[in-house]
Amino acid sequence: MSCGLILRLGLLTAFCGLAGCALWNRPTPSTLVMPTIASGNLVIIADFPLPEDEAARQQVESLRGDLAQTLQVPMEDVPIQVHLYRNESDYREVIAQRFPQLNGRRAVFVNDSSGTHIYAHWSDHVVTDLRHELTHAYLHANVGQIPLWLDEGLAEYFEVPPQPGRINPEHLPTLNGALQNGGWRPNLDRLSTLDRPEAMTRLDYAEAWLWTHYLLSGPQRGLITSKLAAESRHELVDPISLRIRHGNPNAEIAATQYLVAISQR
Template sequence: MTSGLILRFGLLAAFGATAGCALWNRTAPPPQSALVMPTIAAGNLIILADFPLPDDDAVRKDVESLRADLANNLQVPIEDVPIQVHLYQDADVYRQVVAQRFPQLTGRRAVFVNDASGAHVYAHWSDQVSTDLRHELTHAYLNANIGRLPLWLDEGLAEYFEVPPQPGRINPEHLPTLNGALQNGGWRPNLDRLATIDRPEAMTQLDYAESWLWIHYLMSGQQRGVITAKLAAESRQELVDPITLQIRHGNADAELAATQYLVAISRR
């Protein structure tokens, strides 16, 4: 690995990952000399890269827009928090680091970890780096500003916000997965089943896609308030009903509604 570089972007709001995962409250791993790099500039987002970062205004814009995107859509304050983003030029080097330090998360394009040393995002530079960084930094901002969320809700929000603001906000990876499962006849949305998954490594690609579907469905209509109220209550550490019950209070047959919603957005 070449000598590294830390860049701190002073005005950056955030960075996120498709099929990414999060770990909380881990014991801080021993320091690695390869990640001890000089600091230049200032800001809350600390990027540790093992290569000179290319000038990419599109990636920078996508990243800078994330914090405001979260605050505006979720209607909760999203404050700046220190986040270390570990970027690797070589995907194999990234995979080796993750396999060594977080073996249960191998196979993920990027990961978010919160340990005694703070919030960390690990990713490698690729054509999908903007998506990956927005996903994982969504985890980081939600964890820091709101706290621990049910896994499907946390991952669904990250899948939703990894796509920069645009009409429809469709995640192109998920529609084919969901429609294929629906047409094969062996799958239907099942919120109760999804809510039982409590380990990131237990989630399949279909689980990520279904989590995204629930968030997209809820954020698109009157039940958006279910999400915003849940997050506001969590940020105030208030005890409230599980969000699955709140969703069913708004629509007793939520699975049918989500299925119909999937069919509708697939035809657009």
């Protein structure tokens, strides 16, 4: 991306303690190219001067600590290039050319031979999008391969900054509408068969969020934390869907009841 605003963001203690620090509050230089601030971690590449936004900065920089505390897995810093575009049309053109299988998504996470990359465009959803894709990046680097539904469910869970209830407002209407129409019920076995993000529908993402929220909000939280810890140590363990069913043979009924309960809060 030519003439981009480049911010190299490290996590040296003298600067800040969390990933993404100072994404939005650096003054805009006259040349559009910032010198290296510190080595490593996030490299933000934008085709426009990033606006100052303290709240957005804090919500992004808190993610790594949020992941580590909630999931009880150390989250080390990893080099990540974040490509931000002012115009959605420019972003979509890049995605269509480079990653056509991911075309149509608001933001994408890509890990290839050149490293870890996140692509997004500036919008009212940019903090949500960055938290979602950075969750994928941190999980991929610190945990490894996990089931697609859990990977996406965690990203949907953590894209919402910490708050009471931690409800993702996009998903409750989708799930309740599907439930009331009578044609859908949570189905962990079906969800576990999905192995490509492009094969997931909006309802699949919502259901992945529901299962993740249900597990993290109750006594079965340890099923997720122990699974991630084992994967980070490269240990062989039973599939998490099997462990969920061992803990509760009627897990789908419990998840449905949980959806009704949180919808009434």
